[in-house]
Amino acid sequence: MSEAIIEIQSLSKTFRTKDSEVRALNNINLTIEKGDIYGIIGMSGAGKSTLVRCINMLEKPTEGTVLFDGHDLSSLSSKDLRKVRRSMGMIFQQFNLLMQRTAEQNICFPLELAGVDKTSARKRAKELLELVGLTDRAQAYPAQLSGGQKQRVAIARALATNPKVLLCDEATSALDPTTTTSILALLKDINRRMGITIVIITHQMSVIEEICNRVAIIDNSQIAEFGAVEDIFHRPQTAAAQKLVYPEGKLSDKMISKRCMRIVFDGNSSFEPIIANMVLDCKAPVNIMYADTKDIDGKAFGQMVVQLPQDEALAQKMFAYVRAKGLSAEEVNGYVG
Numbered sequence: 001m002s003e004a005i006i007e008i009q010s011l012s013k014t015f016r017t018k019d020s021e022v023r024a025l026n027n028i029n030l031t032i033e034k035g036d037i038y039g040i041i042g043m044s045g046a047g048k049s050t051l052v053r054c055i056n057m058l059e060k061p062t063e064g065t066v067l068f069d070g071h072d073l074s075s076l077s078s079k080d081l082r083k084v085r086r087s088m089g090m091i092f093q094q095f096n097l098l099m100q101r102t103a104e105q106n107i108c109f110p111l112e113l114a115g116v117d118k119t120s121a122r123k124r125a126k127e128l129l130e131l132v133g134l135t136d137r138a139q140a141y142p143a144q145l146s147g148g149q150k151q152r153v154a155i156a157r158a159l160a161t162n163p164k165v166l167l168c169d170e171a172t173s174a175l176d177p178t179t180t181t182s183i184l185a186l187l188k189d190i191n192r193r194m195g196i197t198i199v200i201i202t203h204q205m206s207v208i209e210e211i212c213n214r215v216a217i218i219d220n221s222q223i224a225e226f227g228a229v230e231d232i233f234h235r236p237q238t239a240a241a242q243k244l245v246y247p248e249g250k251l252s253d254k255m256i257s258k259r260c261m262r263i264v265f266d267g268n269s270s271f272e273p274i275i276a277n278m279v280l281d282c283k284a285p286v287n288i289m290y291a292d293t294k295d296i297d298g299k300a301f302g303q304m305v306v307q308l309p310q311d312e313a314l315a316q317k318m319f320a321y322v323r324a325k326g327l328s329a330e331e332v333n334g335y336v337g
């Protein structure tokens with residue numbers, strides 16, 4: 001049975017400066033369950049970083065509560081809060097490593113703060129360096145490491161105190177696509193092997209699709225939509241979700257005032273030439289406005305947007321054809337990114 005590890009209840013955060021007030025979070029309710037890889041996605045300024053900082057109480061909520069493993073964090077003494085924080089590892093976009101310390105010494109750092117003796121700390125650091133694939137770089141300084149390697153050290157450091165949750169704030173945003181994939185694979189492996197719950201803050205839907213099982217979309221300081229990643233990717237309900245899921249920009253100019261069908265390939269169908277067969281079956285041509293599909297072991301993943309014929313009966317026939325093949329299809333009428 002699933003069990004909540006983080007419960008955010010009616011949480012709001014207002015920043016007050018001398019002459020202004022910013023409501024960064026407005027009535028957030030969110031439950032993250034043990035073992036989840038939970039994505040929190042939104043545009044710049046939506047409130048993502050504030051939310052993650054409220055989860056570990058680096059930022060005190062103006063209203064509402066955060067329950068961590070059943071404990072109301074705002075009711076804890078600072079000593080207890082420090083203890084709980086050790087159960088929440090965190091990694092950042094800019095890695096935040098200590099530049100004057102080697103990889104191994106960076107990993108030992110939180111253990112030293114927790115009062116662990118040097119020998120035990122070094123032993124644990126060695127295990128973690130092995131886990132993140134950096135055994136041979138133990139004595140390297142951050143300046144001698146690539147971005148991906150630095151993030152691996154940061155992950156090892158975050159895991160040093162055996163956290164229950166790993167909070168990742170734009171952890172792959174400074175990395176190239178290949179390195180991003182390898183870091184996400186490492187996080188997935190850590191989640192599976194160690195059972196650590198992972199919270200991923202990002203502005204990239206590709207990150208969510210790659211490793212998260214659940215997602216919350218934060219827009220304008222509020223949760224616009226949340227649920228299983230598959231459901232949101234197939235059927236985004238709100239404008240905020242659609243903006244993230246649809247291939248924005250790449251087709252917006254072409255799609256203005258055109259009636260289109262978005263088809264999602266989720267790996268349940270083999271990659272038969274579905275559009276070609278639909279055209280043959282319906283005896284009407286279509287324009288492919290956008291396609292981002294990939295073939296993995298003979299299964300199709302990704303999405304495609306095709307312009308539908310003007311004729312209503314033909315358009316409906318095309319929807320029926322695609323859905324009969326077990327694919328999800330929805331209309332994106334006059335969508336402008």
Ligand SMILES: Nc1ncnc2c1ncn2[C@@H]1O[C@H](COP(=O)(O)OP(=O)(O)OP(=O)(O)O)[C@@H](O)[C@H]1O
Nearest residue numbers: 015022024042043044045046047048049050051203
């Ligand atoms: N310490 C602060 N004082 C005043 N305003 C703040 C503070 N921290 C954040 N804000 C404001 O709160 C809002 C949300 O910011 P936040 O950094 O949480 O957004 P974000 O979604 O993480 O954005 P980004 O992806 O650009 O980092 C913004 O309007 C921001 O200017």
